Amino acid sequence: MQAISSTPQTVQRPQLVSLSRLTMIALVGLALALIYAQLALVRQFDLALTVFAGLMLLGSGLVASGWRWTPLVGALLSALVVAGNSGPVIYDLTHPEPYHNFAFMVIAVALSLVGCVSGILATTQNYRGNERRAPRATTSYLALLTGLCAGALLIGALPQSAGAAVSPELLASLPALSTPGMYFDQTTLRAQVGATVALRLDNPHGVSHAFDIDALNVHIPVVAGEQSLILFKPEQPGTYSFYCGLPGHRQAGMVGTLIVEP
Numbered sequence: 001m002q003a004i005s006s007t008p009q010t011v012q013r014p015q016l017v018s019l020s021r022l023t024m025i026a027l028v029g030l031a032l033a034l035i036y037a038q039l040a041l042v043r044q045f046d047l048a049l050t051v052f053a054g055l056m057l058l059g060s061g062l063v064a065s066g067w068r069w070t071p072l073v074g075a076l077l078s079a080l081v082v083a084g085n086s087g088p089v090i091y092d093l094t095h096p097e098p099y100h101n102f103a104f105m106v107i108a109v110a111l112s113l114v115g116c117v118s119g120i121l122a123t124t125q126n127y128r129g130n131e132r133r134a135p136r137a138t139t140s141y142l143a144l145l146t147g148l149c150a151g152a153l154l155i156g157a158l159p160q161s162a163g164a165a166v167s168p169e170l171l172a173s174l175p176a177l178s179t180p181g182m183y184f185d186q187t188t189l190r191a192q193v194g195a196t197v198a199l200r201l202d203n204p205h206g207v208s209h210a211f212d213i214d215a216l217n218v219h220i221p222v223v224a225g226e227q228s229l230i231l232f233k234p235e236q237p238g239t240y241s242f243y244c245g246l247p248g249h250r251q252a253g254m255v256g257t258l259i260v261e262p
């Protein structure tokens with residue numbers, strides 16, 4: 001047991017165990033990642049990201065205070081970032097095509113994992129009070145996690161190099177479909193059977209969107225502030241629904257109809 005006086009005036013705060021420091025590093029890393037997401041991915045003020053970043057810094061400060069239970073709060077906060085955004089997290093991790101978003105999410109999830117596990121272990125050590133150093137395997141686990149992240153980032157980068165490239169001039173000359181908010185600016189598109197459909201997908205909105213038609217196997221992501229090329233050739237006449245595949249966006253009204261005429 002640790003020597004902690006029971007009189008409130010002379011309470012001795014325990015020294016930080018190594019894992020508490022690791023929890024703090026993960027929390028600060030997550031805060032920086034959220035700030036980065038706001039600057040580089042969303043490119044506009046986002047209240048949720050700002051609140052989460054503030055919470056991470058607050059959590060890190062709390063862990064630094066040295067109270068025994070605080071790493072557990074750090075662990076919960078680390079887990080909250082990912083669990084509270086599970087939809088976008090799963091979407092970004094399974095869609096490496098907007099690579100910037102994918103890479104960001106891989107690193108954020110890794111930091112969250114580190115913060116969560118180290119926070120729980122640090123709390124356990126704090127209450128047992130007989131071991132202050134991190135377990136020997138910590139370095140190996142961190143190295144393994146870094147390796148897994150690097151592998152995921154490398155694999156995620158592969159389809160990009162194989163993707164079709166189109167010049168900005170050509171892209172600019174195409175008719176556009178835009179996502180100015182949680183909607184498409186056109187809800188009806190028309191096409192001819194056997195004729196190639198080429199559209200520019202403009203996304204002036206501060207969040208990622210996508211143009212998806214399941215029946216035609218068309219899935220075109222577009223990150224915030226960017227443009228993408230929509231290119232497909234319908235072979236069957238009919239009415240198809242297009243939508244944005246980002247979690248919750250379809251339900252929010254990002255849907256439309258493609259009419260393919262014979």
Ligand SMILES: [Cu+2]
Nearest residue numbers: 209244246249
């Ligand atoms: Cu969307």
